[in-house]
Amino acid sequence: MVDLCSALLLLTCFAIVAQRRLSACVDLFALQSVFLAATAALVAFLTGIHHIYVAAALTVVIKAIVLPRILKKVIERLNVTRELQMNINVPAGLLICCALVILAFFITQPIIPLGFLLTRDSLAIALAIVLIGFFTMIARKKAVTQVVGFLVMENGLFLGATAAAYGMPLIVELGVFFDVLVAGLIVGIYTHRIQDAFDSVDTSKLTVLKE
């Protein structure tokens, strides 16, 4: 079951890579966060470690509700709905992500037998999600999708922590959530600034700053 949930997480990653509409990307991220929370809750239920429930609840609140709201608002105000130009086109991006998944499996292969029985296979998926999130930040041009990529990475890390160590200590997790929230807010504001300065949220325009 845990494997199935993490498989769904990975699937939403691919959907984000394949999606051009910004708001749909954000929705997919929200969906992914829901799956993540479900995975965490499942782990909590199966292991009986209670503080993971807290983390799961926080995930739903912050990542599935608050952050998507903020991002949606940003998209609305900036009036950018689609991403037409990408650094790497969609089919190529999907194939690269496939390669990343295989790479993740290859790397985690020697570690997996060492992990806990319940969630050890999720480690490979977690690494794959982190890599794909990173890749999204590279492949996309619009600031909003880059934020989504960053958040996907964070989801991957959370899954990894749950998978490898049944979650981090609660205090650390709280800190991380706070960080993510603040990062989301800052990036929202920062996107506005880029928009004001360049009339676009295309981050590749930032290169002119070096002059």
Add this chain to the structure above:
Amino acid sequence: MMTISLLGLLACYSGGIFLPPCLPGRPRAQNFIANGLAIVASLFGLVLGLTGLLASEPLAISIPSTLPFLTFAVRIDPLAAFFVLTISLAGLAVSIYAFGYLTKFYGQTSLGLLGSLYNGFLLSMTLVVIADNGFFFLIVWEVMSLVSYFLVVTEHEKSEVRYAGLFYLIMTHVGTAFIILTFLIFFQQAGSFSFETFRHPESPLPEGLRTLAFLFALIGFGTKAGIVPLHVWLPYAHPAAPSHVSALMSGVMIKTAIYALIRVYFDFLGGQFPWWWGFTILAVGAVSALLGVMYALMEHDLKSLLAFHSVENIGIILLGIGAGMIFQTYGLQEFAALGLLAGLYHTINHAMFKALLFLGAGSLLYATHTRNMEEYGGLLKRMPWTGFFFLVGAVSISALPPTNGFVSEWLVFQSLFLSFHLPVVLLNLILPIAAAMLALTGVLALACFAKAFGLSFLALPRSTHARHAEEVPITMRVGMGGLAVACVFLGLAPMVVLPLLDRITGPLAGVSIEGRVLALDGWAVAPTNVEFSSLSTPALALMLVSLAGLGLLLAWALGGRLRKRYYKTWGCGINLTLRMEYTATGFVQPIKRIFSTLYQPTIKLETEFLEESHYFAKRRRFEFYIEPLFQKYLYDPVVLFFSATADHLRIVQAGSLHLYLAYIFVTLVVLLLVAV
């Protein structure tokens, strides 16, 4: 029996080498003698190959020489015999074809020289696969390379032919250097150049040297085989030769490299590999297959297109062999044998259909005097036989049932599918991806040959040449027809071919799978068992024929007697002209656009407008080319480096005789000092 046919083969090829130049000024006689002897020699070769495959003991003959380490040793084991058979089959058909084809060269090229080189080429290829001594092998390998170089530059008055020849010569020698290194590695452990000692050295090779031998052999033989990225010479050199020689080069010569790879990996290195060897071969194969067909699609010169397809098919062969090597690593010998079997089956299949297609291209060249596909068109009505044979070749190379290409590609697919037996997840995932790449390759090949056949033979003629084309002479048709029959036979009769191939793979993989690969009294090919997978091309052929009959029957039953009306194609209200037809460039445009990252196409469109109005164009110029990536990023820097270094070294070359004498003097003195 084997000795006699071997001697007959040697005698006839030697006759073919020495007799034609003795008849200067009589091209007809030279043509007859050269090709007649080549035909007889090929027949001997067929006998030799078949008996060699069926013999229980390999035939080994050795004649010592006065040179150290060199013995003229030949050994005909099933592997060698199979390649002799392939060479001779192709040689037979091509020699028959050459009778007619060479009439074009009367009075232009010295047929004596051409005929002599042609026989020498066939002989050297045969010797390469039966040589049993490293030194002897290198000699005949070099002879094969040189003779094929001379054949490539037959039409040396054209500058592009000279360029192709030079490129080929350089590349093949780089390859030979690596082959020599490979053999030296074996030599320093074995102490002799005899293949027998290579097989069973006194002390086994250390791991590092084995790896080096693997890599050097891959580079050295890979250059000849045309694997990516060492393939760059192939699309220049193969088309530049006369078409019947191109058929042999593409159909057979590159296979000698496959032979040598199998010989080195499975025989000399004893079939013991780390997994990444097989993986490397597999990756090289997959990339070669895919890039070969991708570049072939963009080619509108029919012979260059076929040459790129050779890269593709070598890739497919290597996919089979690579899969076999991976299975061998993990001790799954049955599957290893299956992979090898698939590779070898594809080897002979490719020899047949590629030779057929090159001969077809030669016929088109003969009839229309051009290799540019954009100037063909409508030839099926003018050259019905050539067209039909070319279609058979095209269907075979596109791996469509029930032809031979389909059977061997199917076997490659099966051996890749069996990857789920492997214990490593990474390989479990990589082999299916290779299968997907093979699938893409197969369909792109289909697209490519739909283009090649459709634009050459169908619709309206696109030039006056094509309009005045006539069917080629009977000998050329017989040559092509024979190969077409071979393609169909190899497709319909895997039950005959597979037991023969099993005699080769049995000793190499260490297990015979004859009983396990055929089912239902041989009517079906079924790797592992019928439950897992099975294929029966005779049954498929029967189904196709009877269902086509059903189609005819239905049409007759539901529509009555057929009354056709003939009318010209609707051209939107005006008469259809050849300028309205779809061109080869247009046909592949979507593919070019989708894979633009690979092709890096450059398109130039210049328009001159009328002075009176900007809406009417006076003239348009369209130019388009694709970037040859490997040449630009891999070869050009190397060439630049060498020419720059050579520039610096020119200081030494002052042109003064005294200075040169001084160099020799200084060298001598230094050597004497060292000697002391």
Add this chain to the structure above:
Amino acid sequence: MVQALIIVLAQTIVLLAVSPFIVGLIRKVKARLQCRRGASVLQPYADLAKLFRKEPVVSTTTSWIFVATPYILFASTLAAGLLVPVFVSQVPLSFAGNIIALVYLLALGTFFLILAGLDAGSAFGGMGSSREAIVASLTEPAMIMSIFAIALTAGSTNLSTIVHKTALMEGIVTDPSPHLMALAALFIVTLAETSRVPVDNPATHLELTMIHEAMVLEYSGRYLALVEWAAGIKLLVFLTLIANVFAPWGIATSITPVAISLGLAVYVVKVAGLAVLIGVVESMFAKLRLFRVPELLGVAFVLALLALVFFYILRG
């Protein structure tokens, strides 16, 4: 032997008889969703009968390829259909070829159809052929991958074995996620291979959609009838594949009159359901630009590859 022949014959008849109904049903569903009444679901039968009786016009530009293609296409598509279990889980002809052979038999038809499109010499056919070639090329890797995923879960590439095992719940996977992803991939492949929206539009041959319909533009009379029939059979073969590989339940696993008649009834219901689904999908989506098609097929490929990945993960 006699029993085998009868089953083969019956399967041929079922394929021939059901395929126009499926085409008609999809058209009906689309019409209803567009608030039209639409033609009867039996209209394709009438169309075929009429086309067979019509006098064909053949272009003077063409060669024998043009006339032979409809028969080759018809034969290869039907042959592919005979390899798939339709209402009996173990077809007598399954020894003739596995699922790869099926793919390549369909490719044989495509090859000749591309040639026929080029044969008449008009730009319509040429454009259709060119686009068909590219769509076919991009579909194939996804198709092979999804086939591989299916073959893995069933442990066989032989369609009869796959269907029979799944129908008897033998060797069925403990976790259905790889199966579902392969199903999704195969569904996209089906849309592309059978010239459906969002890849092609089977209803018109206008410039924007010129793929299949443009390629067969020059055909008329009985030739067109055969080509259309073959297209219908191809669609049916894909639907059968989806229905019987992923949900074979109800198919006759033994050869008794009761099981067979039940199998037939269930089969017709299943493919009709899938046809309705295709009709709905076609009405929901707009046609993609030709150069966006690779993205869709890329998604199919990735789904199939992920199915494979998950198969290995879940196996542990």
